[in-house]
Structure formats: C-alpha cells, structure tokens
Amino acid sequence: MDKAMHIIEATSLFGGMQHEQLAQVRRIAQDRSFKRGEAIFWEGDPGIGFYVVVQGKVKIYKTSFDGKEQILHIYGPGHPFGEVPVFSGNRFPANAMALESSRLLFFPRTDFIDLIGANPSLALNMLAVLSMRLRQFTVQVENLSLKEVPARLASYLIFLSDEQNSPDGVSLPISKGQLASLLGTIPETLSRIFQKMSGQGLISVNGGEIGFINRAGIQDLSENGRLSD
Amino acid sequence: MDKAMHIIEATSLFGGMQHEQLAQVRRIAQDRSFKRGEAIFWEGDPGIGFYVVVQGKVKIYKTSFDGKEQILHIYGPGHPFGEVPVFSGNRFPANAMALESSRLLFFPRTDFIDLIGANPSLALNMLAVLSMRLRQFTVQVENLSLKEVPARLASYLIFLSDEQNSPDGVSLPISKGQLASLLGTIPETLSRIFQKMSGQGLISVNGGEIGFINRAGIQDLSENGRLSD
DNA sequence: AGCCGGCCTTGACCTAAGTCAAAACCGCAT
DNA sequence: ATGCGGTTTTGACTTAGGTCAAGGCCGGCT
Numbered sequence: 001m002d003k004a005m006h007i008i009e010a011t012s013l014f015g016g017m018q019h020e021q022l023a024q025v026r027r028i029a030q031d032r033s034f035k036r037g038e039a040i041f042w043e044g045d046p047g048i049g050f051y052v053v054v055q056g057k058v059k060i061y062k063t064s065f066d067g068k069e070q071i072l073h074i075y076g077p078g079h080p081f082g083e084v085p086v087f088s089g090n091r092f093p094a095n096a097m098a099l100e101s102s103r104l105l106f107f108p109r110t111d112f113i114d115l116i117g118a119n120p121s122l123a124l125n126m127l128a129v130l131s132m133r134l135r136q137f138t139v140q141v142e143n144l145s146l147k148e149v150p151a152r153l154a155s156y157l158i159f160l161s162d163e164q165n166s167p168d169g170v171s172l173p174i175s176k177g178q179l180a181s182l183l184g185t186i187p188e189t190l191s192r193i194f195q196k197m198s199g200q201g202l203i204s205v206n207g208g209e210i211g212f213i214n215r216a217g218i219q220d221l222s223e224n225g226r227l228s229d
Numbered sequence: 230m231d232k233a234m235h236i237i238e239a240t241s242l243f244g245g246m247q248h249e250q251l252a253q254v255r256r257i258a259q260d261r262s263f264k265r266g267e268a269i270f271w272e273g274d275p276g277i278g279f280y281v282v283v284q285g286k287v288k289i290y291k292t293s294f295d296g297k298e299q300i301l302h303i304y305g306p307g308h309p310f311g312e313v314p315v316f317s318g319n320r321f322p323a324n325a326m327a328l329e330s331s332r333l334l335f336f337p338r339t340d341f342i343d344l345i346g347a348n349p350s351l352a353l354n355m356l357a358v359l360s361m362r363l364r365q366f367t368v369q370v371e372n373l374s375l376k377e378v379p380a381r382l383a384s385y386l387i388f389l390s391d392e393q394n395s396p397d398g399v400s401l402p403i404s405k406g407q408l409a410s411l412l413g414t415i416p417e418t419l420s421r422i423f424q425k426m427s428g429q430g431l432i433s434v435n436g437g438e439i440g441f442i443n444r445a446g447i448q449d450l451s452e453n454g455r456l457s458d
Numbered sequence: 459a460g461c462c463g464g465c466c467t468t469g470a471c472c473t474a475a476g477t478c479a480a481a482a483c484c485g486c487a488t
Numbered sequence: 489a490t491g492c493g494g495t496t497t498t499g500a501c502t503t504a505g506g507t508c509a510a511g512g513c514c515g516g517c518t
Contacts, residue, residue: 062367064375065453072370087353088360093367116352123345123352124316130359131317137366138291138322141301144373145413146293148474177495184374189475191497207484224294377504405466418505420467436514 004031004105007054011078013125021119028111034098040082047085047092049108053077056102057173061181062094071182072140073133074099074174080129086112099174144184150193152183154222157203157210167215172208196227233260233334236283240307242354250348257340263327269311276314276321278337282306285331286402290410291323300411301369303328303403309358315341328403373413379422381412383451386432386439396444401437425456 008014008025017025032051034040040051040058051058053075060073060081072094075081085092086109116123143152156179160170172179180190197203202218204211212218221227237243237254246254261280263269269280269287280287282304289302289310301323304310313322315338345352372381385408389399401408409419426432431447433440441447450456 062371062375064371068375070370070374072367084360084363086360087356088364089357090364093364113353117349120346120349120352123349123356124342127316127352127355127359128318130356130363131313131315134313134359134362134366135317135319135322137363137370138301140370141299141366141373142291142293144370145299146291146297175495186476187496188477188498192475195497406464415506416466417468417507421505424467 002026003103004029004054007052007078007105011052011080013052013080013129014122015125016121017119021122024115028115029105029107032104032106034102034104036098036100038098040096040098040104041092043093043095044091047082047090047109049106049112050080050082050086051096052080052105052107054103054105056104057099058096058102058104059099059178060094060096068186069181070184071178073136074178074182076173083126083130085109099178148226149183149185149189150197150227151222151225152185153190153193153197154218154225156183157212157218158222161212161215167212169209169211172210176208193227200227231255232332233258233283236281236307236334240281240309242281242309242358243351244354245350246348250344250351253344257344258334258336261333261335263331263333265327265329267327269325269327269333270321272321272324274321276311276319276338278335278341279309279311279315280325281309281334281336283332283334285333286328287325287331287333288328288407289323289325297415298410299413300407302365303407303411305402312355312359314338328407377455378412378414378418379426379456380451380454381414382419382422382426383447383454385412386441386447387451390441390444396441398438398440401439405437422456429456 005022005026008022008029014022014025029052034056041047043062055077058075058081059071060075061069061071063069073081082092082096084090116126143155147155157170160173161167164170174182176190176194177187180187183190194203194205197218198205200217202212202214202221204213234251234255237251237258243251243254258281263285270276272291284306287304287310288300289304290298290300292298302310311321311325314320345355372384376384386399389402390396393399403411405419405423406416409416412419423432423434426447427434429446431441431443431450433442
C-alpha cells in the first residue's frame with residue numbers, strides 16, 4: 001500500500017480535490033527519508049519546495065548566536081512545512097530537523113505552483129494553512145511576551161489534552177528538554193515548574209506521563225495565572 | 230482624485246493585475262475611517278473581511294489578563310491586515326486600533342474570495358503576503374525568546390534605518406511607549422536602554438530623533454550582542 | 459503667560475528565571 | 489548484572505528586567 005497516497009488524501013491541504021487531481025499531486029511529490037537528528041534544511045538555505053510529513057516528527061527552530069534554541073513548531077504526519085519560501089520566493093526563515101526517523105514528501109516549488117494554477121481550491125487550502133499558522137504565531141508571541149513560564153506550560157498541557165482527547169492527563173510527545181525549548185525556557189526551569197505544579201496538587205508527573213489532578217486549576221493558570229509558592 | 234485607487238494600484242497584494250481587474254477590486258472595497266485611538270476590531274470578533282491602510286497608521290496587538298500589551302505589527306499606507314479569518318474562517322486572533330486618524334479600505338470576505346477564483350495571480354499575491362508575514366513572525370519570536378532588550382532595540386533601529394533609507398540615523402515613527410510594547414518590554418526599561426546606548430557612544434537621542442554614532446556597533450549589538458555596563 | 463495632562467525619565471527595590479556545577483536517573487549495549 | 493551516555497533533577501547563586509512611586513518635560517488650550 002502507498003502510505004504517501006493515504007497521507008495526501010487525509011491532509012487538509014489537499015482537501016476537496018478530485019481523484020485525478022490527487023494523483024497529480026502524488027506524481028510531483030518526491031519521497032525523502034531522514035534519520036533522527038538529521039537536518040532537513042537550514043535557515044538561509046534557498047527554498048525550492050516544501051515538505052509534508054508522512055511518518056515521524058520534525059521540529060522547526062531558531063538558534064541564537066550563543067547556542068540557545070527556540071522551537072517554533074513540531075509537526076507530525078499530515079502536516080506541511082517549509083512553504084514560506086515557495087511563495088515569498090526566498091530562503092528558509094528557520095531550521096528544520098527530524099526528531100525521529102521520518103518519511104517526508106517533498107513538493108518542488110514550480111510543479112506545485114503550476115498545480116495551484118489549475119486548482120483554485122488548492123490555493124484556498126494553502127491560504128487556510130498559512131492563516132492557521134499565523135494564528136498559532138500570535139499565540140506563541142502572546143505566550144512568550146505576556147505569560148510566565150508556568151502559564152505557558154499549563155497552556156501547552158491543555159492544548160495536548162485537547163489534541164489527545166484525554167481530559168485527565170497527557171503523555172508528552174517530546175522530551176522535556178525539547179519541551180523547554182518549545183516553551184522558550186531551559187530544562188532546569190521547566191523541571192522546577194513541574195515540581196511546583198505537583199506540589200500544588202495540580203498535576204502528577206511520572207516521567208513523560210502527566211496526570212491532571214485539578215484540571216480547572218491548570219486551565220485557570222494557563223489563562224489568568226501565576227503560580228503561588 | 231481617488232486616493233484609494235492609487236493605493237490599490239501601488240499595493241503588492243494587487244500587483245500584476247489588469248486595469249479592469251483593479252476596477253473590480255475598487256468596486257468591492259468599502260471606505261472606512263477611524264479616529265486616533267479608535268478600535269478597528271477586537272480579538273475574538275468574527276472576521277467578515279480584511280482591511281488595507283490608505284492613510285494613517287494601525288497597530289495589531291494582544292493584551293494580557295493584567296493589562297500588559299504586546300504589539301504584533303504596525304501597518305501604514307498600502308499594507309493589508311486582518312486577513313487571517315478570511316481564510317481560516319473564524320475570529321480575529323488579535324486586536325486592531327488606529328494609532329492616528331486613518332482611512333482604510335474594507336474588503337468583504339465573500340466578495341474577495343470570488344475575486345480570487347477569477348484571478349489566480351491574486352491568490353498567489355495573497356500567499357506571498359501571508360508568507361512574508363510568517364517570516365516576520367519567526368523574527369519576532371526569535372527576538373523575544375533569544376535576544377535581550379538592547380539587541381531587540383538595535384535590530385529595530387537598523388530595520389528602521391533601512392526602511393527610511395537613512396544610514397546615519399532614524400526618526401521614530403511611533404511613541405517610545407508604543408515602541409516598548411512592540412519590543413516586548415516597558416517604557417522604563419526602554420528609557421534606560423536608550424540611556425545606556427547613548428552612554429556607550431552608540432547613538433544620540435533627541436526626542437524621537439536617533440542619531441547613529443557607531444552604526445557598526447549597533448549592527449553588532451543587534452545580532453551578537455549584549456550591552457556591557 | 460500659565461496650567462493641565464500625557465509622555466518620558468529616574469531611582470530604589472524585587473523577582474522570575476537564567477547560569478553553573480554536581481548528582482541522580484534511565485535505557486541500552488556490552 | 490555492569491557500565492556508559494544522555495537526560496533530568498537539585499542546589500546555590502546571579503542578573504535582566506519588571507514594579508512602584510516620584511519628578512520632569514513638553515505641547516496644547518484657555
């Protein structure tokens with residue numbers, strides 16, 4: 001079976017397209033594989049196409065001159081990434097790395113733009129994808145600038161809980177070190193905050209398994225909150 | 230003369246379109262005016278269309294539960310804003326307010342989407358606009374998370390200097406209070422940093438007029454930097 | 459000219475979160 | 489089982505930058 005084809009059919013980017021059009025999509029897509037820790041592209045590389053995750057997990061991130069890392073996104077199966085240079089004709093604005101062994105589809109820029117010409121709904125789908133991305137960025141900026149680390153963690157836990165459809169606990173999909181980088185902090189700080197939140201009876205922590213003891217409290221912390229001592 | 234038509238012709242969103250198509254664009258656009266300080270929309274409002282600035286200046290911003298504000302963008306003549314809900318069919322992700330008395334064009338969602346159907350290049354232009362916006366967001370996240378306030382200010386000064394095409398100084402287009410909010414800090418801190426940068430012989434500050442005394446130093450601070458005492 | 463209100467600056471203080479270093483933990487391969 | 493490398497935790501300490509409160513400045517209005 002062609003797993004790639006399944007992903008294409010299930011991805012919202014290609015939603016509402018006919019069989020023949022989907023086949024065209026498949027035709028221009030190239031299979032690529034990356035090992036855990038392997039770089040997919042670097043900030044500044046010319047972007048001659050974008051990717052869709054078939055299998056595995058990918059992080060998009062920036063690094064500072066002194067080595068600190070900030071993760072912008074983490075993408076799993078079905079999610080496109082690296083589209084910015086396709087439309088603003090230029091270089092990748094950030095780095096991409098495989099967090100696990102991953103299979104990706106690569107869509108060359110020119111082929112894809114031709115496809116858009118023939119499929120107006122594809123253009124609208126892509127506009128929807130970029131708009132969602134912009135929405136996520138406003139949240140990330142809000143988190144970084146207007147919330148303290150405990151509130152950011154609480155937001156993320158609630159987000160995960162919705163995503164995983166499990167109201168009374170979540171299992172972290174990434175290491176705590178990576179989570180720290182996603183939340184704009186460092187492992188030491190994150191560790192202490194997990195500590196504190198357990199101490200307050202909000203959550204239970206067992207490795208990567210987080211139990212929600214007081215969901216309302218977590219919710220509250222995520223939006224209004226500050227953690228008392 | 231129709232200033233709105235001039236703006237439409239000069240805006241990259243409508244670049245490469247024929248006269249007749251531009252006339253169509255004008256036809257669906259509605260004129261709106263806002264006084265200084267007036268709200269254009271609030272976060273959470275349903276977004277039934279987007280705007281283009283004809284005259285004046287607009288800020289897009291978020292606020293925290295306790296009142297702190299983070300400016301996401303400031304837009305002047307020719308710039309579109311508020312497009313996210315047009316394509317992700319939903320609510321505005323942030324607030325918009327007129328910083329000065331402003332004239333705007335409002336494009337209703339449905340009319341505009343019809344126009345896209347008939348003009349593939351309009352779709353590509355809009356994709357380019359959103360991509361540029363994403364690019365800017367990656368920079369903003371990088372600034373907030375990976376740089377300290379002095380480096381953010383230095384970046385902004387260099388950016389302004391390029392924008393204003395004046396290599397040895399800039400004049401701030403917004404109040405220092407608003408600048409603080411744009412940089413993710415508060416007026417007191419910004420004031421102290423202007424102070425320090427003057428003291429180090431990097432810049433001269435005279436109200437909103439900033440002279441560059443050591444441009445290389447500012448540049449260096451913006452990318453590698455930390456300000457010594 | 460004089461007053462008012464918003465903006466900006468200054469000072470003293472506080473605190474969230476980063477740094478550095480060491481220990482504990484955990485899964486994996488020998 | 490044992491040892492090893494990476495990850496996570498803990499502790500002691502530092503610091504960037506926020507808070508609070510008071511003045512200073514400047515431009516518009518009467």
